[in-house]
Amino acid sequence: MAKAPTKPDDQILQLRMARSAPDLWPMLEELYGAHPRYAAFRKDLEKALKDAWKDRPADLKLLDLQRDLEPDWFQRADMAGYVFYIDRFAGTLTGVLDKLDYLEELGIKYVHFMPCLKPRPGDSDGGYSVMDYRSINPDYGTLDDFKAVSAQLRARGISLCIDLVLNHTAKEHEWALAATQGDAWAQGLYHMFDSPDLPDAYSKTLVEVFPDNAPGNFTHYPAFGKWVWTTFNEHQWDLNWANPDVFLEITKIMLHLANTGVDVLRLDAVAFMWKRMGTRCQSEPEVHMLLQALRACSRIAAPAVIHLEEAIVSPQEMLPYLGRGKHDGREGNLAYHNSLMVHFWGALATRDTRLMSHVLATHFPDRLTNATYATYIRCHDDIGWAVTDEDAAALHISGPAHRTFLSDFYEGGFPGSFAQGVLFQVNEETGDKRISGSFASLAGLEKAQDDHDRETAVQRILMGHALIAAFGGIPLIYMGDELAMLNDYSYRDQPDHAHDSRWVHRPKMDWALAATRHSGNSAASHCFLGTQHILARRRATPGLHAAHPTKIVQTGLDPVFAVQRQAPTGPILCLFNFSNHWQHVSGAWLQAHGVTHWHDELSDEIVTLHGDHLALPPYARVWLT
Numbered sequence: 001m002a003k004a005p006t007k008p009d010d011q012i013l014q015l016r017m018a019r020s021a022p023d024l025w026p027m028l029e030e031l032y033g034a035h036p037r038y039a040a041f042r043k044d045l046e047k048a049l050k051d052a053w054k055d056r057p058a059d060l061k062l063l064d065l066q067r068d069l070e071p072d073w074f075q076r077a078d079m080a081g082y083v084f085y086i087d088r089f090a091g092t093l094t095g096v097l098d099k100l101d102y103l104e105e106l107g108i109k110y111v112h113f114m115p116c117l118k119p120r121p122g123d124s125d126g127g128y129s130v131m132d133y134r135s136i137n138p139d140y141g142t143l144d145d146f147k148a149v150s151a152q153l154r155a156r157g158i159s160l161c162i163d164l165v166l167n168h169t170a171k172e173h174e175w176a177l178a179a180t181q182g183d184a185w186a187q188g189l190y191h192m193f194d195s196p197d198l199p200d201a202y203s204k205t206l207v208e209v210f211p212d213n214a215p216g217n218f219t220h221y222p223a224f225g226k227w228v229w230t231t232f233n234e235h236q237w238d239l240n241w242a243n244p245d246v247f248l249e250i251t252k253i254m255l256h257l258a259n260t261g262v263d264v265l266r267l268d269a270v271a272f273m274w275k276r277m278g279t280r281c282q283s284e285p286e287v288h289m290l291l292q293a294l295r296a297c298s299r300i301a302a303p304a305v306i307h308l309e310e311a312i313v314s315p316q317e318m319l320p321y322l323g324r325g326k327h328d329g330r331e332g333n334l335a336y337h338n339s340l341m342v343h344f345w346g347a348l349a350t351r352d353t354r355l356m357s358h359v360l361a362t363h364f365p366d367r368l369t370n371a372t373y374a375t376y377i378r379c380h381d382d383i384g385w386a387v388t389d390e391d392a393a394a395l396h397i398s399g400p401a402h403r404t405f406l407s408d409f410y411e412g413g414f415p416g417s418f419a420q421g422v423l424f425q426v427n428e429e430t431g432d433k434r435i436s437g438s439f440a441s442l443a444g445l446e447k448a449q450d451d452h453d454r455e456t457a458v459q460r461i462l463m464g465h466a467l468i469a470a471f472g473g474i475p476l477i478y479m480g481d482e483l484a485m486l487n488d489y490s491y492r493d494q495p496d497h498a499h500d501s502r503w504v505h506r507p508k509m510d511w512a513l514a515a516t517r518h519s520g521n522s523a524a525s526h527c528f529l530g531t532q533h534i535l536a537r538r539r540a541t542p543g544l545h546a547a548h549p550t551k552i553v554q555t556g557l558d559p560v561f562a563v564q565r566q567a568p569t570g571p572i573l574c575l576f577n578f579s580n581h582w583q584h585v586s587g588a589w590l591q592a593h594g595v596t597h598w599h600d601e602l603s604d605e606i607v608t609l610h611g612d613h614l615a616l617p618p619y620a621r622v623w624l625t
Helices: 008-032 038-055 058-069 086-090 093-097 100-106 143-155 174-180 197-203 244-258 285-301 315-322 338-350 354-363 389-394 399-411 451-470 489-493 501-505 523-539 587-592
Strands: 081-084 110-113 117-119 130-136 159-165 168-170 218-221 226-229 236-238 264-268 306-309 334-336 372-376 422-427 432-436 474-478 550-553 560-567 570-577 583-586 613-616 621-624
Touching: 008 038, 008 244, 008 285, 038 244, 038 285, 081 086, 086 093, 093 143, 100 523, 110 264, 110 474, 117 159, 130 143, 130 244, 143 159, 159 244, 168 174, 197 218, 197 226, 226 236, 244 264, 244 285, 264 285, 285 306, 285 315, 315 334, 315 338, 315 354, 338 354, 338 372, 338 399, 338 451, 354 389, 354 550, 354 560, 372 451, 389 399, 399 422, 399 432, 422 501, 432 501, 451 474, 451 523, 451 560, 451 570, 451 621, 474 523, 489 501, 570 613, 583 587, 587 613
Parallel strands: 081 110, 081 474, 110 159, 130 168, 159 264, 264 306, 306 334, 334 372, 372 474
Antiparallel strands: 117 130, 168 236, 218 226, 422 432, 550 560, 560 570, 570 621, 583 613
């Protein structure tokens, strides 16, 4: 009897399985090969991949093919992102549909819905304490609502990013609830201990993430006689990734979410996934094996989906999340450029870009393989002053003193500071003081005394947006920053938020303010129109493609930061004046760094030299060709 022909869909899956096999199975063999369940786990995983592909909607399979043919789709100059909490931006998921015209008008091609999966009741760490990965937060709508919104975004060419928390679940998750009832399989999904001996041994080298309101890394539960690893909060239980069942279950969840129309999965808290005695239990080598294997699973069953790996760590520790060494081109497609953000604020406070230039030139390659940065100035989180003592010393600066200065400056108490922020998680033992605050308040708008101060603050904001738009990567604008929205202190009156100053920069969208965006006579309007222009000029400048090398160059002027984008069509030299004084750049220096057409791509105007110098006003930005 003749064998039935293989269906085209099955053939495609077989080809993709073969393509990703070298990226997947060696990692899993190394991680789990000695585990007694490995053979069964491997069969279960193959079935999960096949089931996810079988369930994948036809339009998403077509998108898979398109992005296989255009693998640089997320690196192109037309990509620009917008980040928001659904309830604070539009109330509900269906409310988002009414705001898509606004996003398109701004020039957005990528939206990140801040945590939207079903969280635990009450304090949920801003939605990152998830009790059901397969359901949407009922305050926002249903899974059907979510699919309808993702379809509308896709029809407009806007990619959708959501969060998938990998390190932990809420203690109300069904696995956790089963574990409390003594279910051995469920207990094996978490790090649980019968006595405090091992937790005490691990704790000797662990750091506290939230020392103010969640000290320690373990919680004792007398009701069921276990000590549970709780890195972030008592209600967030760390998953045991040494158990292959955790990998299997999370892969099923990941592919389920991919099949709802998600384009980008922001993998949260990835640095903490693997535990090793005697270490910080952060960024262990096994973390990168896990992330490469998860990426391979996506490439098999949902190749239109890319991974954004959230790891706010030092440059040396962050870059492997974008694939280094044996993981090059095989791990994350996106990671946050935390150093660019931190040093933007540092240079703005000091009016000196030398430390910024040193760090970005010394620690970062000029290009990445199949990956790029998510560039940003503000996000939902606090700002931690990630300036190492070694980098500070390279410029004869005291690291501790500089970090203290930055916290004092952006809290607003330092003499002459234009900023107004709020302290977050002060660690008295280490002296670490982090900062919360909206872009506009930190940039000086809240403290502005007159029209000149207000316009100066707007220019600082627009310089920041021009920087992240040109540097290389996907620029992400946090909701309200395009309207220069200020700190919202009402969080102090809400019991679930009062302990967490990060809510000061998570205001509700001011749609009345947004309605004035075309007036041209307010800080909000100037900021919106300026940001809209920056993104339009980015789209019109293909040389800003993220795959083109990014080279930091020294101007010899402390306040002027310069980055050269080395496009095949010719270099683009981007200059940013971080001071409140005019700066003058030599025409000969500009020519030596590739400026021949004297055209500013940002303003779309020819630049004119004055006495063989380019004059840069305070907080000016130019993209010269």
